[in-house]
Amino acid sequence: MDLSNIIQQDTIKILIRKSHEAKANAFCKYSHFRVGAALLCDDGTIYTGCNVENAAYCSICAEMTAIAKAVSEGHTKFKAIAIASDLENEIIAPCGPCRQFLIEFGTDWVVIMTKPDMTY
Template identity: 60%
Template sequence: LARTVPSLPPLSPHSHSKLSCNRHSLTQYSSTNIKEQGSQPLSQETVKELIKQSQEAKKHAYCRYSKFRVGAALLTNENRVFTGCNVENACYNLGICAERTAIAKAVSEGYITFKAIAIASDVSEKFITPCGGCRQFMREFGSDWDVYLSKPDGSCLKMTVDELLPVSFGPEDLYMEKTSASLSLPQEILLWSNTATIGQNCYAF
């Protein structure tokens, strides 16, 4: 079921030493560098609650084949939280990841704009990261919302969907003209595509 994250005031950056959430480094968590999509920064308490709910969702993982448990907690723009776990199948390719489970639950209830998602696993050596399919699935609903990659001890690494899937393809690209001038690509990629010779690992459009 969907749950609402309680509206709690931001905590002191030093109140919870285990919540060491940051961008691309393992320095002390600071609530000032955690931003919601088009809104106010997420409080440390909200981030902590998201991670906690993703860890709870992990307990329901149906992973009898891989034995790899994953949980996710998705925060919508309306402050509703939808959780999900990975669900595997004897026909392996029919399994679904925790991130997609949470998103599908939210969309089925009418929520399609998201602030953040927290992901949890049992891996303690490094931060859990979403697979390529989940990154594209998240990208469908925007590229500038936040993803919290966590460890069992509650520490996390904060990234955006755009950072996890750069130079991505989204629904808006279906309506773009198929010319290099209309593509939002780095200059070096545009230069390569304009000068490469057909037949040398290059495709003509």
């Protein structure tokens, strides 16, 4: 998909790289399913997030972590978010609760879903 009219290719690559790097911080000792996210704010600031699990399974997804970090610093306008996982040969898509979380901040921003080889 060509996103060049919305966001620069270099920025997409940075977001994808940062989302894959964020996976390393995932706390997922129950599912062993690492997810990372990199969120681009309107002003160019990037926040990363990873999934955080607990025994009660009321986990925090990577997308929610990145958005919560941004909002806690005063950002509520976003341009894009990249999401990464270890799903072999598959893209990672936001879960239902994350989709709702994302849409709370508008529909005019890009969700970049990636594969482990960093294609999207």
